[in-house]
Amino acid sequence: VPRLYEATEGSVRFAGADVRDLEHEDLMRHIGIVSQETYLFHATIGDNLRYAKPDATAEELEQAARAANIHETIASFPDGYDTVVGERGYRLSGGEKQRIAIARVLL
Incomplete structure (x- = not known):
């Protein structure tokens, strides 16, 4: 769907x-990609989270x-949203990193 590869048939x-x-x-405004190996x-x-939208408000962060x-x-x-996650998010579980990456895409 995001055209990382072009369809060769159909x-x-x-x-x-x-x-x-x-x-x-236009396509990228409607599609977000979260890879299996997330990067924080x-x-x-x-x-x-603000990497996706630098001017995001606290309310927008919470909503995402x-x-x-x-x-x-x-x-x-x-420290809530001020918690430092460490290099590549090593302080978080794999699932927590994935959910933060999803929130970043939603934001």
């Missing part, structure tokens, strides 16, 4: 349109985290 459709007929920028920066959870089902976990950390 077509791939998004909302009824062949993805090859859509502008790349040696920074706070909030900073990692709630949608990714990670807000309650973040809120349970002593």
Whole structure:
């Protein structure tokens, strides 16, 4: 769907349109990718989320985290969204890293 590879037969459709007929920028506004191996920066959870939207408000961060089902976990950390995750997120479980990456895509 995100056109990482072009279809060699048939077509791939998004909302009824062949993805090859859509502008790349338009397609990317509607598709987010979270890889199996997520990458988090040696920074706070909030900073990692804001990588997607640098001017995001605290409310927007919380809304994205709630949608990714990670807000309650973040809120349970002593520093909440100011918790430093460590290089590549080593302080978090694999599932927590995935959910933060999902929240980043949603943001």
